[in-house]
Amino acid sequence: MLQVSDLHSYYGDAHVLHGASLRVADGEVVALLGRNGMGKTTLIRSIMRFEQPTVRQGSITWRDEELIGLLPYDVARRRIALVPQGRRLFASLTVLEHLTMVKPAGDAKGWTVERVFEIFPRLAERRRHRGDQLSGGERQMLAVGRALVIDPELILMDEPSEGLAPVMVQQLEDTIVQLKAAGLAILLVEQNFYSAIAVADRVYIMETGKVVHESAANDLPAEQELLTRYLGVR
Numbered sequence: 466m467l468q469v470s471d472l473h474s475y476y477g478d479a480h481v482l483h484g485a486s487l488r489v490a491d492g493e494v495v496a497l498l499g500r501n502g503m504g505k506t507t508l509i510r511s512i513m514r515f516e517q518p519t520v521r522q523g524s525i526t527w528r529d530e531e532l533i534g535l536l537p538y539d540v541a542r543r544r545i546a547l548v549p550q551g552r553r554l555f556a557s558l559t560v561l562e563h564l565t566m567v568k569p570a571g572d573a574k575g576w577t578v579e580r581v582f583e584i585f586p587r588l589a590e591r592r593r594h595r596g597d598q599l600s601g602g603e604r605q606m607l608a609v610g611r612a613l614v615i616d617p618e619l620i621l622m623d624e625p626s627e628g629l630a631p632v633m634v635q636q637l638e639d640t641i642v643q644l645k646a647a648g649l650a651i652l653l654v655e656q657n658f659y660s661a662i663a664v665a666d667r668v669y670i671m672e673t674g675k676v677v678h679e680s681a682a683n684d685l686p687a688e689q690e691l692l693t694r695y696l697g698v699r
């Protein structure tokens with residue numbers, strides 16, 4: 466349902482994506498792996514139609530509709546949500562304010578604030594706390610919750626495990642499994658190879674702006690040479 470084909474993205478004249486292609490099917494969890502600076506966030510930002518980077522070649526289709534030419538708001542209305550790298554919460558807004566400032570794109574029967582509080586009881590307890598009063602794990606829950614309240618069919622998660630303690634990474638994996646079971650498709654950018662293969666159906670590896678490998682998540686651990694070359698996993 467999401468299909469990225471031969472994507473070329475630029476920051477000014479800097480050519481960062483060199484023909485990246487991938488797809489995510491309905492209800493599928495797909496991991497996008499790759500070392501620092503390989504273009505993972507650039508790909509995610511291209512899909513969300515942020516002002517930067519600019520896409521000069523290729524296509525991004527969602528349910529057979531071209532997204533290039535749309536604005537970020539239009540992309541969200543098509544039920545694609547983002548959990549950005551670094552969370553990007555508002556220090557002065559409360560948990561509840563973060564969750565009620567966006568309008569759902571789907572019907573009211575889908576993901577609601579109440580349902581977000583069901584999967585993250587901790588957020589319900591802290592609903593009156595401000596962004597700058599939350600722990601790292603709570604911030605991550607809120608970043609995921611804020612994506613859910615637009616009632617998405619696809620969530621793009623950009624390194625959600627970054628900076629989390631191992632026990633929180635485990636909880637995040639459980640959340641991803643839960644969201645998949647609820648029917649959501651997820652494109653998960655990860656540097657943590659073990660976390661990615663624990664939850665993903667399929668994986669892509671990115672290297673300097675291109676997707677250089679695609680396989681079932683289960684098959685990746687056996688690819689020792691690839692893992693060492695592209696991910697530094699030994």
Ligand SMILES: Nc1ncnc2c1ncn2[C@@H]1O[C@H](COP(=O)(O)OP(=O)(O)OP(=O)(O)O)[C@@H](O)[C@H]1O
Nearest residue numbers: 476479481499500501502503504505506507508517
């Ligand atoms: N706003 C920007 N302006 C100019 N160049 C940028 C900008 N953002 C990223 N780049 C460059 O584009 C390349 C890809 O960066 P990107 O953020 O997509 O990598 P990444 O794979 O997400 O890395 P990380 O794992 O560290 O988040 C890098 O060389 C980076 O320096």
Ligand SMILES: [Mg+2]
Nearest residue numbers: 505506507550
């Ligand atoms: Mg990144």
